[in-house]
Amino acid sequence: MALGIGxxxxxxxxxxxxxxxxxxxxxxxxxxxxxxxxxxxxLDWRTFLGVAALLEAVxxxxxxxxxxxxxxVDPAIALRDxxxx
Numbered sequence: 103m104a105l106g107i108g109x110x111x112x113x114x115x116x117x118x119x120x121x122x123x124x125x126x127x128x129x130x131x132x133x134x135x136x137x138x139x140x141x142x143x144x145l146d147w148r149t150f151l152g153v154a155a156l157l158e159a160v161x162x163x164x165x166x167x168x169x170x171x172x173x174x175v176d177p178a179i180a181l182r183d184x185x186x187x
Contacts, residue, residue, distance in 0.1 A: 142149050
């Protein structure tokens with residue numbers, strides 16, 4: 103029960119500091135995400151294609167590396183060692 107109370111207190115404190123309590127500025131709505139978009143519009147096709155290509159490259163590398171390592175294993179040795187667990 104003490105762990106539940108401690109977790110609840112930690113979550114409420116984090117939410118209180120970030121979401122519930124207002125920002126100490128005169129007009130906090132103007133601070134939202136203005137400096138983070140770097141002038142990219144929602145319909146910028148070059149950025150969209152660049153991000154899609156980057157994600158595809160990461161997915162290919164993330165799938166190629168384990169597949170290449172698995173292809174180097176001798177199946178007879180892998181099957182023989184599987185029964186020892």
